[in-house]
Amino acid sequence: MADFSQILATRSDLDNSDREWLHHLVADWQVIADLSFADLMLILQNGDGTYIIAEQCRPSTVMGLRSDDVVGAVVPDVYMDELDAAMQCQTVFHSTTLRALDNTMICNVYAPIVHNGKTLGLVVRETNMATRELNGRYENESINAGKRLYDMIPLGEFPYTDPVINQRHNARVADGFIILSLDGIIEYASPNAISCFRRLGMNGAMEGLYLSEIGTQLLHENDPVPEMLPLVLTGKAPVDSEINANRSVVSMRSFPLSNDAGRTGAIILCRDVTELRRREVELQTKDATISEIHHRVKNNLQSVSALLRLQARKTQSQEVKKELAEAQRRVQTIAMVHEGLSQTADEIVDFDKVISNLLRMSIDLGSMRDQNISVDYVGKFGMMPAQDATPLSLVLTELITNCVEHGYEGLKEGHITVSVERHGKNLHVVVEDDGNGMEHEEHNGMARSSGSGLGTQIINTFVKNDFGGTVEWEPREEGGTRVILNIKLRAALGV
Structure with missing residues (x-):
């Protein structure tokens, strides 16, 4: 099934700026669905005049109308006339026909997505008419706030030019919301929003008061005051911040509201993040x-x-x-x-940085003053937990030390290559030197393949017992020795 990014990538009629605008829209449109108690769909027009559903959003505040995923589906022909009319409209377009969806009557409203004077597509709001019966004040205030945000889409005012992307814990409509007037006066505060501010130490009612004054009164002399907090409390910018007072923390995000005449107020989402x-x-x-x-x-x-x-x-x-x-x-x-x-x-380390220093130290300690031995790396070990890093470090330093002390005995210079291939937990390491070779090393008491030396015993013990792997010693065709390790890391992370 095609996803949103794949569908946008195939659209030759959209430039990168258009695609970015649509991505910002779907990143923030959940708040519209939640406030409106309605499903949303983003619809794009194909070159042949048909329409495709590019993305959908279900409300988290009420049961959604659609249980199935419809992204990538072609819109039925019965909607063609009103879709064409909505694409030509400069404002929100209301369908005049109620339609049945799984025995539920729905009303469609269309918002043209306008960016840089160009209509990119439509956001369809599917409203379950049954949810509009016997609404209380909470539902009415929420729905009206959702409509005000929704109406900003044809104006090119939503999503915001500078979308909020650094929110650590996004506040949700169900956690609490506040509606501000143009002057920053609280017109409505949901029960959960009031509870958030009571935990901060507020007493009394909130409606009719300036949110900025309430926030200022809650803060004490030594309480932290984030830079963006005044903008959130006044609703003048689409930013997020926190109030930390009375041993409680409330995260807030501001959604400024506007119409064709300018800014009209704001919606402030609140969330108690004290425990977080x-x-x-x-x-x-x-x-x-x-x-x-x-x-x-x-x-x-x-x-x-x-x-x-x-x-x-x-x-x-x-x-x-x-x-x-x-x-x-x-x-x-x-x-x-x-x-x-x-x-x-x-408990993880960048093993490439650790082993680079360790192997350089092993060469410095093992080589003679007049020797010049270098080491090269091919591939990457990646990030590794301590459980694997410590024994593997010992194995590799023992190999390098053995190369220096025995493979280059009597030589003035040499070069060691460490090659690594990693696939998940499987590690394939090859250590090659251009030294004297295995025969000379065994003659001098190294006996690598037999494992009689302490260094060799350490290598074999860790590779076989800790990693369940294998060690192979073989002569290098160009001269010198090659050691091949095949091991399986026990607690390895991705590279």
């Missing part, structure tokens, strides 16, 4: 705590690394010095993973 903000603070505190823990672990591991280095300087045995240096490098590897974790809000 409390949870956000708790999550931020938790994230900060986790980051601090990783930072302290890193510091402690670096202290252990420094103690090992100090101990290595004290010993006279070259063999012990070497073993302590290896232990120091492995501790430092884990410390750098925790350093990466301390800089994020969750």
